[in-house]
Amino acid sequence: xxxxxxxxxxxxxxxxxxxCSFRREKFVAKGGPDGGxxxxxxxxxxxxxxNLSTLLDFRYRPHYKAERAVHGKGANKHGKNGKDLRIKLPxxxxxxxxxxxxxxxxxxxxxxxxxxxxxGKGGRGNARFVSSTNRAPRDWEQGEFGEERxxxxxxxxxxxVGLVGLPNAGKSTLISKLSAARPKxxxxxxxxxxxxxxxxxxxxYNSFVVADIPGLIEGAHLGKGLGHEFLRHIERTRVxxxxxxxxxxxxxxxxxxxxxxxxxxxxxxxxxxxxVALTKADVWQDGDPTTLxxxxxTVCKISSISGExxxxxxxxxxxNLQNPERGSEGxxx
Numbered sequence: 001x002x003x004x005x006x007x008x009x010x011x012x013x014x015x016x017x018x019x020c021s022f023r024r025e026k027f028v029a030k031g032g033p034d035g036g037x038x039x040x041x042x043x044x045x046x047x048x049x050x051n052l053s054t055l056l057d058f059r060y061r062p063h064y065k066a067e068r069a070v071h072g073k074g075a076n077k078h079g080k081n082g083k084d085l086r087i088k089l090p091x092x093x094x095x096x097x098x099x100x101x102x103x104x105x106x107x108x109x110x111x112x113x114x115x116x117x118x119x120g121k122g123g124r125g126n127a128r129f130v131s132s133t134n135r136a137p138r139d140w141e142q143g144e145f146g147e148e149r150x151x152x153x154x155x156x157x158x159x160x161v162g163l164v165g166l167p168n169a170g171k172s173t174l175i176s177k178l179s180a181a182r183p184k185x186x187x188x189x190x191x192x193x194x195x196x197x198x199x200x201x202x203x204x205y206n207s208f209v210v211a212d213i214p215g216l217i218e219g220a221h222l223g224k225g226l227g228h229e230f231l232r233h234i235e236r237t238r239v240x241x242x243x244x245x246x247x248x249x250x251x252x253x254x255x256x257x258x259x260x261x262x263x264x265x266x267x268x269x270x271x272x273x274x275x276v277a278l279t280k281a282d283v284w285q286d287g288d289p290t291t292l293x294x295x296x297x298t299v300c301k302i303s304s305i306s307g308e309x310x311x312x313x314x315x316x317x318x319x320n321l322q323n324p325e326r327g328s329e330g331x332x333x
């Protein structure tokens with residue numbers, strides 16, 4: 001089950017308290033203070049794990065607590081620090097403070113980690129309070145409380161290429177032909193209810209990752225249909241492939257509708273390199289439009305069933321991934 005949003009509450013460990021103690025030994029009439037300090041509480045740390053791809057586990061376990069520290073003891077024995085709690089998250093997870101909405105971090109690479117709740121400091125024992133005027137202090141400190149906070153976790157898939165289009169445009173069929181992904185495919189809208197990732201092998205030793213999201217409808221940026229829920233999964237992509245059914249209506253009108261939805265959801269999305277794929281070329285009939293002229297955008301006519309144009313589409317995608325500064329060269333199918 002794919003889950004891309006979760007809310008969790010994290011608790012850092014409390015610090016240990018200092019100890020009030022005096023040295024007591026045979027033949028030592030008046031031993032001085034020997035109370036040790038308390039340990040530091042464990043912190044809560046979020047880090048990437050490439051083996052994870054969903055936030056499902058966090059839906060059923062919303063509370064996480066780090067280990068508290070040990071109190072100080074006599075004989076100048078300091079308390080043991082609490083163990084840090086390391087929570088594994090899938091790459092692409094955005095972490096925000098639930099109350100303030102503050103962005104705490106974005107876990108993209110495996111080296112990324114975030115300390116979201118720091119453990120409390122340990123208190124000082126009475127040995128720390130010795131002075132020239134107070135040789136036998138009875139002062140000591142309590143350990144500090146660890147931080148706690150509620151976090152919003154939002155997963156944005158990390159992919160090189162994003163497939164966007166109206167419902168039933170052929171996105172799931174295309175990703176199933178280009179990769180080993182096996183999404184549900186049917187001849188009715190909104191067959192795809194969750195994002196799908198597929199690894200496309202290119203030539204002999206190269207590959208790139210493609211993300212397929214549910215179809216967009218007019219008003220998707222406002223939450224209509226499933227678009228608002230999943231549009232964020234293409235925000236990290238470098239190339240957008242816009243799929244348009246060659247058999248339905250005016251091509252330019254549907255392209256503008258999709259561009260407008262992307263622009264209103266995130267103004268940066270239309271600036272991504274775009275490739276247009278006119279799908280279902282195998283059922284093309286006389287009178288259907290077959291060309292779409294868009295400045296700076298390559299247009300490919302493809303059929304996922306017959307395989308027509310798929311290699312050309314992969315070539316165009318790969319060329320744009322390798323030469324992002326150049327972008328797509330305009331051209332009609």
